[in-house]
Amino acid sequence: MRERRAGYLAFDLGASSGRAMLGWLEGPVLHMAEVHRFETSLIERDGHLFWDVEALEQEIWTGLQQALAQMPALRAVSVDSWAVDYVLLNREGRPLRPPYSYRDTRTRPMMARAFARVAPAELYARTGIQLIPINTLYQLLADLEEDPAVLRRAERLLLIADYFNHRLGGQPVVEVSMASTTQLMNVHTRQWDAELLRAFGLDFPCWPEIVPSGQVIGQVRGHPSVAVIASCSHDTACAVAAVPARPGTRWAYISLGTWALLGVERTTPILTDAAREAGFTHEAGLDGTIRFLKNLTGLWVLQECLRAWRQEGPVSWEALEAEARAAPAERCYLDLDDPYFFEPGQMPERIVAYCRQHGLPVPESRGQMVRAILESLARNFRRALRQLEALLEAPVDTLHIVGGGARNRLLCQLTADTCEVRVVAGPAEATAMGNLLIQARTLGDLPEGYTLRDVVARSETCWIYEPHQKSIPQPATER
Known part of the structure; x- marks a missing residue:
C-alpha cells in the first residue's frame, strides 16, 4: 500500500x-x-x-x-x-x-x-x-x-x-x-x-x-x-537523543547492543586523571551536548554464541532467555572486556576454556552459559555505574536501557538487582527513532511545543524494573 x-x-x-x-x-x-x-x-x-x-x-x-x-x-x-x-x-x-x-x-x-x-x-x-x-x-x-x-x-x-x-x-x-x-x-x-x-x-x-x-x-x-x-x-548519539528521560531525574543510560555504552548527558567535560584512568570518554551529542560514557562489551559474546549455536540448528533469543531463567545462578563472572573475547568465532568453546583457566564454574548447558553472560554483563554495569557516580559526585536514581538489549527482560531485572537502581527499558528501536526524529525536527515537522524525548515517550511503551522485584515489570506512564 x-x-x-x-x-x-x-x-x-x-x-x-x-x-x-x-x-x-x-x-x-x-x-x-x-x-x-x-x-x-x-x-x-x-x-x-x-x-x-x-x-x-x-x-x-x-x-x-x-x-x-x-x-x-x-x-x-x-x-x-x-x-x-x-x-x-x-x-x-x-x-x-x-x-x-x-x-x-x-x-x-x-x-x-x-x-x-x-x-x-x-x-x-x-x-x-x-x-x-x-x-x-x-x-x-x-x-x-x-x-x-x-x-x-x-x-x-x-x-x-x-x-x-x-x-x-x-x-x-x-x-x-x-x-x-x-x-x-x-x-x-x-x-x-x-x-x-x-x-x-x-x-x-x-x-x-x-x-x-x-x-x-x-x-x-x-x-x-x-x-x-x-x-x-x-x-549511539541517535540512541541517546531518544532516551525518554523525565526532566529533573538523575538519570543515566545504557545503549545496549553489540556494545554497551553507559553514561550521562552533560554540557561540560570531566577531563580529570580519574576519568581517564576509569576509561570514560567524551563523545559529541545532539545540540552541543557531551555523552560522558564508558564503552563496555555488550551483547557481542552472546551474539557470537548464538551464531555458533545456529550452525547446529534453529534457536531464538526468546528460547535462550527461557533457558537462562531456568538455569541456576553459579556466580560464574566472566570479564567480557578481556581481549580474549574480542575476535569472532568459536565463542562457546572459548568461554569453557576461559572458565577452566580462571578456576570458574564451567557452564554445563546452553542455559547456564547464557545466564553466566547476562550476570557478568550486569556485574560490569554495576562497576561502571559506581565509577560514574564517583566522577559525577552524585548518585543516579534511574538507569535507562535502550537498544536491542532492552528486550531481554532477564538482563534488565538482573541489572536492576545488581546495580540497585530503577531500570527503565526501552525503546528497543532508540537508534532509528533518534535518527528519524532528528530528521523531522531539522525539517520543522515536530509538533509545536514537543521535544524529541516528548515524542519518544508518547510513541513507545517502556518497562520499569525495580530492584529485587518478583512481579512482572510495569509499563512506564507518559510524562
Missing part, C-alpha cells in the same frame, strides 16, 4: 546487520516500519577484516527504492552507523581500498607508539576520548606504518555513515558526533586538532569539514525532493 503522507527514512547500520526504517508523525506520535534488512558482513582477506562497502551501498539503494515505493512523499533520509572505521576516497570519490574493521588486529601495537609521541594525559585532555586501540587514530597510525602511500593518495577521509550519506548525494562532510569518536577532534573547539595531526604525522589534506548534528547536506541523487540529512551519524 502506497502511503501519501510525508515521512523520513533512517538507515541504521550495526556491526552485524543493517535495516531501513520508515517513520512518519501523527501529531506527537512517531510510527515506524521496517522496509529492508540486510547483513553487514565482514570480508576476511590476507588475514585482515574489511567491510564490504560496495555490497552495503547496494543494500542502501535497494532500501531507498522500497521506501519510495511505499511512501512516495518521502522528505528525507539519513544514515547512522558504528564509529571509528573510515573510508579513504580517491579523486573520483571512490574507495581506495575496502575499509578495515575495528576488530582487525593490526592496531594492537599502535597505542604504545602513539604515546611515545603524545603522552596519554595530554591526548585525553585535548580530545576527551577513551584510550582504546580501535580508535581511528590508531587505525591511521597503522596505515602510516604499513601503507603510507594510501594516505598520500587520499582526497577525502569519511567515516562509515558519513560515507554513505555522501554516496546518497550529500556533501563529503563528517557529522560532529562521529568526528568526536576518532580521538583527533578537539573536545573544546569541536574541530580537528591540527597540533595532534602534526604530532602524529597525519596532517594530510584529506580531512573533511565537521558539521553539526541535524544539518541538510544535499539531496538524494535522482530524487531532488528528498533531503540528505546528517542527523547524528554515530548510532
Whole structure:
C-alpha cells in the first residue's frame, strides 16, 4: 500500500546487520516500519577484516527504492552507523581500498607508539576520548606504518555513515558526533586538532569539514525532493537523543547492543586523571551536548554464541532467555572486556576454556552459559555505574536501557538487582527513532511545543524494573 503522507527514512547500520526504517508523525506520535534488512558482513582477506562497502551501498539503494515505493512523499533520509572505521576516497570519490574493521588486529601495537609521541594525559585532555586501540587514530597510525602511500593518495577521509550519506548525494562532510569518536577532534573547539595531526604525522589534506548534528547536506541523487540529512551519524548519539528521560531525574543510560555504552548527558567535560584512568570518554551529542560514557562489551559474546549455536540448528533469543531463567545462578563472572573475547568465532568453546583457566564454574548447558553472560554483563554495569557516580559526585536514581538489549527482560531485572537502581527499558528501536526524529525536527515537522524525548515517550511503551522485584515489570506512564 502506497502511503501519501510525508515521512523520513533512517538507515541504521550495526556491526552485524543493517535495516531501513520508515517513520512518519501523527501529531506527537512517531510510527515506524521496517522496509529492508540486510547483513553487514565482514570480508576476511590476507588475514585482515574489511567491510564490504560496495555490497552495503547496494543494500542502501535497494532500501531507498522500497521506501519510495511505499511512501512516495518521502522528505528525507539519513544514515547512522558504528564509529571509528573510515573510508579513504580517491579523486573520483571512490574507495581506495575496502575499509578495515575495528576488530582487525593490526592496531594492537599502535597505542604504545602513539604515546611515545603524545603522552596519554595530554591526548585525553585535548580530545576527551577513551584510550582504546580501535580508535581511528590508531587505525591511521597503522596505515602510516604499513601503507603510507594510501594516505598520500587520499582526497577525502569519511567515516562509515558519513560515507554513505555522501554516496546518497550529500556533501563529503563528517557529522560532529562521529568526528568526536576518532580521538583527533578537539573536545573544546569541536574541530580537528591540527597540533595532534602534526604530532602524529597525519596532517594530510584529506580531512573533511565537521558539521553539526541535524544539518541538510544535499539531496538524494535522482530524487531532488528528498533531503540528505546528517542527523547524528554515530548510532549511539541517535540512541541517546531518544532516551525518554523525565526532566529533573538523575538519570543515566545504557545503549545496549553489540556494545554497551553507559553514561550521562552533560554540557561540560570531566577531563580529570580519574576519568581517564576509569576509561570514560567524551563523545559529541545532539545540540552541543557531551555523552560522558564508558564503552563496555555488550551483547557481542552472546551474539557470537548464538551464531555458533545456529550452525547446529534453529534457536531464538526468546528460547535462550527461557533457558537462562531456568538455569541456576553459579556466580560464574566472566570479564567480557578481556581481549580474549574480542575476535569472532568459536565463542562457546572459548568461554569453557576461559572458565577452566580462571578456576570458574564451567557452564554445563546452553542455559547456564547464557545466564553466566547476562550476570557478568550486569556485574560490569554495576562497576561502571559506581565509577560514574564517583566522577559525577552524585548518585543516579534511574538507569535507562535502550537498544536491542532492552528486550531481554532477564538482563534488565538482573541489572536492576545488581546495580540497585530503577531500570527503565526501552525503546528497543532508540537508534532509528533518534535518527528519524532528528530528521523531522531539522525539517520543522515536530509538533509545536514537543521535544524529541516528548515524542519518544508518547510513541513507545517502556518497562520499569525495580530492584529485587518478583512481579512482572510495569509499563512506564507518559510524562
